[in-house]
Amino acid sequence: MTRESRAEWLAAATAALVIALSALFAALRNLSPLSVPAPQSAAAPPAPAVDAARIAAGRAAFERMNCAMCHSIAGRGNPSHPLDGVGSRLDRALLRAWTLGEGEAAAQLGGIAAMKQRNAADPELDALLDYLQQLR
Numbered sequence: 001m002t003r004e005s006r007a008e009w010l011a012a013a014t015a016a017l018v019i020a021l022s023a024l025f026a027a028l029r030n031l032s033p034l035s036v037p038a039p040q041s042a043a044a045p046p047a048p049a050v051d052a053a054r055i056a057a058g059r060a061a062f063e064r065m066n067c068a069m070c071h072s073i074a075g076r077g078n079p080s081h082p083l084d085g086v087g088s089r090l091d092r093a094l095l096r097a098w099t100l101g102e103g104e105a106a107a108q109l110g111g112i113a114a115m116k117q118r119n120a121a122d123p124e125l126d127a128l129l130d131y132l133q134q135l136r
């Protein structure tokens, strides 16, 4: 190999190496978005905190127990004491106390408390509280 041909070979090899490396770099840049988990599509619902059947049972209990005689939800029922968003205002213990007319709630409810206390025996009480809890 002559000195010139060796220099030419070296130049060609360097150029090939540069091309190969930039191709690799480009490929890695194009691939990298694939390694990032795809964001959930907007239509995908968030993981349900409580199951829909239980919420439906709670809603049915709310209707059966005539809560709407004094309360409204989403514009249905007596508008004087709306329960929209009650799950954000009250924790589970307070939801229970107000539903059953117990403790501090009993004092504020007066005569209505005795009526509410009858709800304590209802078999769907827990589902009812789940329903109220998810009214955000």
Ligand code: HEC
Pocket (backbone or CB within 6 Å): 062, 065, 066, 067, 068, 069, 070, 071, 080, 081, 082, 083, 086, 089, 090, 095, 098, 099, 109, 112, 115, 116, 119, 128, 132
């Ligand atoms: C005879 C009327 C009456 C009935 C029936 C009734 N409530 Fe109430 N309830 C009230 C009154 C009055 C209050 C206190 C006023 C208020 O905070 O809106 C109240 C308060 C509440 C609260 C607290 C509301 C808040 O925003 O702090 C919850 C929860 C509640 N009731 C649940 C129920 C459920 C569930 C039922 C049915 C099982 C029911 N109530 C039936 C009269 C009633």
